[in-house]
Amino acid sequence: MSTAALPPASPESVGVSSARLARITPMLHAQIEAGILPGAVIAIARHGRLILHEAVGRLAPDNATPMPRDALFALASMTKPVTGVAGLILWEEGRLGLADPVERFLPKLANRRVAVLTDRVRAGHGPIETVPAHRSITILDLMRHTSGLTYGGRGTTAVHALYPASSNAAGASLDSAALLDQLAAAPLLYQPGTVWNYGLSTDVVGLVVEAISGQRLGTFLEQRLFRPLGMADTAFQVPADKAARLARPLPRDPDTGAPQSVPDRTRPLRFECGGGGLASSALDYLRFAQMLLGGGILGETRVLGRKTVEAMRNSRMTPDIENHIADLDPNSAGYGFGLTVAVRTEPGTLMGSPGEFYWNGAYGTLWWADPVEDLAVVFMAQVPGEQRRQFRPLINALVYQALTD
Secondary structure, X not given: OXXXXXXXXXXXXXXXXXXXXXXXXXXXHHHHHOOOOOEXXXXXXXXXXXXXXXXXXXXXXXXXXXXXXXOEXXXXXXXXXXXXXXXXXXXXXXXXXXXXXXXXXXXXXXXXXXXXXOHHHHOOOOOOOEEEOOOOOEHHHHHHOOOOOOOHHHOOOOOHHHOOOOHHHHHHHOOHHHHHHHHHHOOEOOOOOOEOOOOOHHHHHHHHHHHHHOOOHHHHHHHHHHHHHOOOOOEOOOOHHHHHHEOOOOOEXXXXXXXXXXXXXXXXXXXOOOOOOOEEOHHXXXXXXXXXXXXXEEOOEEOOOHHHHHHHXXXXXXXXXXXXXXXXXXXXXXXXXXXXXXXXXXXXXOOXXXXXXXXXXXXXXXXXXXXXXXXEEEEEOOOOOHHHHHHHHHHHHHHHOOEOO
């Protein structure tokens, strides 16, 4: 039995206005009525207390089932911080270090070459000239997205064409050995440690965890993170007895009319991709967020040491690294990047505090934790279109405006 706790409390008892917090539900209903999404679940904790856990709308667009509070959602890149914690657990045990070269654990990724980005290569044409990497990819590079590994779907150069489009595409079509072979054969897009570039770095962290632990990533996470925190609904594959709780998106993009979908997480992945393969519920993920907010502990259950979490949620960006986080998410101006989480370093377009940390998912899920306000928020929806980008500023404003102290 888990000793992790997230006890409920009234909003007023932790400095939040119930009346102002109640503005969230009408906003979500308006989005549902406008045909942006079928339904959603939101969960909020302040000072370690659960003050809101609400579901709105329907579980799927083609049935009348109300959205349950324990609905399950494909997390996409919200998987990444979870995989990061797996790596941090091994760091605490002395089994890896941030400065370690990746080839210490995955020899196929040694002796990297880096593409020369000529105009022809940028236009999507080969051949690709390469130069030797100045140094090895490190564990820090992988956790910070400065490895030079990319996503094929995030660019149109001849280099991008050599990479899997996304973590989901990799997990659905490749086993771990085939992924390593593909990554080993492709040149890096940038020299390690020079550019923040979103890609398959966290998937490689997951493969490092598997290589060190001798376990599948999901097994390691279940034993070391999910079971201790009481995250009973988080896994790389949703079992048959929980399949009826899987949320579904609208069948067509509300803006373009193009068909849209999210992966069916009842089906097994070829490998358990640490960059995007998990499914979870809002309350499960709030337990994870609250553990990090609490310095590695939830209730009586400690997963990480306080200084380890501090290391995770401090920005590791240096002045000589090109920061392209805001290119990925325009709402992320003012953010650096720590160990698999973005970290607010200065004011931007959203409310919040210095040190706030987050990462979202491409299918419409989002979360953040604010240590100054002792606040953790998880929003779950399946909105794979561009409409998902409007929810982060909406939820951000409606949560912060409800704080009273």
